[in-house]
Amino acid sequence: MQLFFHTFNLQLKHTFTIAHDSRDVQPTLIVELREENLSGFGEATSNKYYGITIEGMKEALEKVKPLVESYTWGTPEALWEEVKPYLETNPFAHCALDEAAHDLFAKQQGKKLYECWGLRPEANPLTDYTIGIDSVDNMVAKMREFPWPLYKIKLGTTDDLRIVRELRRHTTALFRVDANCAWTANQTIRYAPELKALGVEFIEQPLSAADQEGMQRVFAESTLPVIADESCIVEADVARCHGLFHGVNIKLTKCGGLTPARRMITEAKALGMKTMVGCMNESSVGISAIAHLLPLLDYVDMDGTLLISNDPAVGVTFDAGRVLYANENGTGAQLALPVP
Template identity: 40%
Template sequence: MRLRHYPYTLELAHAFTIATSSRTTTPAVLVELEHDGITGYGEAAMPPYLGESQESAARFLNLFDAAAVTDPFKLEEILPRIDALAPGNTAAKAALDIALHDWIGKKLGVPWHRIWGLDPAKTPVTSFTIGLDTAEVVRQKTREAAPYKIIKVKLGRDTDRMMIEAIRSVTATPITVDANQGWTDRNEALKKIEWLATQGVLFIEQPMPKAQLDDTAWLRERSPLPLIADESCQRLADVARLRGVFDGINIKLMKCTGLREAHRMITLARALGLKVMLGCMTETSCAISAAAQLSPLVDWADLDGAVLIKNDCFDGATIVDGRITLSNQPGIGAVKRPG
């Protein structure tokens, strides 16, 4: 097997602002694994808070001895070895995981949702994300989100009420809220959630800092809306300890090292009675299409990462009438655009 990787900078259509940061680009590394005349594609998308960079991803990928892989089907041997190469580097690990899954699906001639036995008609609607901004820009972005059935809004600063009121001045579309750990006082958080429950909000994602699990559990007991873990839930080992603290978890390939672990996290969450959300970073249609293969298994999806960028270099899963639509392309369902 031959490995190729190269940096790629994702250019956002709008500045993306959350409670802790703002950016207009996202660094990424694109991966190709070639074997028997077939190329599998993967992607590491790395917003700054992940702690990874194009340079760190390249260093990690260079640790992987692709030439030693003689049978790419042996995922249960290959992927644990990749995970053990170095701590962290979850996005870089996800890029290799995605590329291996893509190669296997292409070799078999079928998409992964079929390999998992999933019904593509059961994909959920996906939300459209609106970052923190001025009321005027929020209203503009809300109008752009008209085809979507759910709007996801970033909160966590002192503009929370303005953000919601700006959206509600334009649309009655249901909203999900991501506070990105922005609320640090549980009593204030409860007051915010009680008000949000009157504004057509479906659930709250990561209301409090990930270190404040006791406060979050207190909040969950009193909250009129479900609480979903994001920063508190990175990998499989995190899932069980979040039972009783959150009502559900948000799984992202870039956090959990890819499709293999994401599938296991969904299975465990279901066994524990937790709801499941499938999320993303700003990503090309490579990583988005990979995550979309799992989407028939989840309650909610936030897979709008590719529509938030201006320079997508792949075609893949699409959003039709607000719903994720899977193609019959083999592998992860993504095709690299020429050029």
């Protein structure tokens, strides 16, 4: 087995702004595991908020390259455990390798990944489409440019309610709002009734992950469900979110890949919590990996490929929020551009 790295700069169609970040270009690392005539692909993006760089991921993976390339192939989960001691401090790199291993394993079985897991995709949830923070006019223009049945609205400004009121005037689509830690408990509780009246389904991560006391109040008093994001990073966080949030949004890059994500979903369901997976503006490689978890999820935010203009890969596609699997085994992802 051989391990290869491919780096790309993903160009965002619009400047993407959330409460604590703004960017026009998203660097990404695509990992390829090649054995004989089959290749599996995985991906992780750089992330300033979590201190993740492309070079840092490559350095981490170079350290496990001899182990990976000499590994006697068993299951992706076994490989994940084998490299865990070396990649615990870089879950993004761990994620890219784990996705590639799952893709290759399923291709070797001659199956789509969800078939390897015994899942059926008939009742998959729709994905939302994200509208980043901008002027109201620009946010409305983005919705008109991309008509969709379900929007995630990024908030965290001094004028959040007005933004949602104005956007509601231009669409009947369902809304979700994501404050990315920018609100207080009092704001969240006060905003929730009007947001609910404006057709908002839930609020994602309204408070700082450190504000557990505030989240206890929000959980008890909010008229809308609250979903954890920054508060739910690794497996141990699922139990910590119980009683503070109604559900968890799991990011494959933050938790270390598909292997731990599936365990987190199982635990959240056992605790009676809603399950969601989100993305980090990945290409079709990372987005296609997420797609195979859909039968396990209540909600999904996997619009990364819809937000970029130079996708270096092909994989799943979309029809008004519905995810269409590629007619390929594995995750369905393949590189489409010449590799660097």
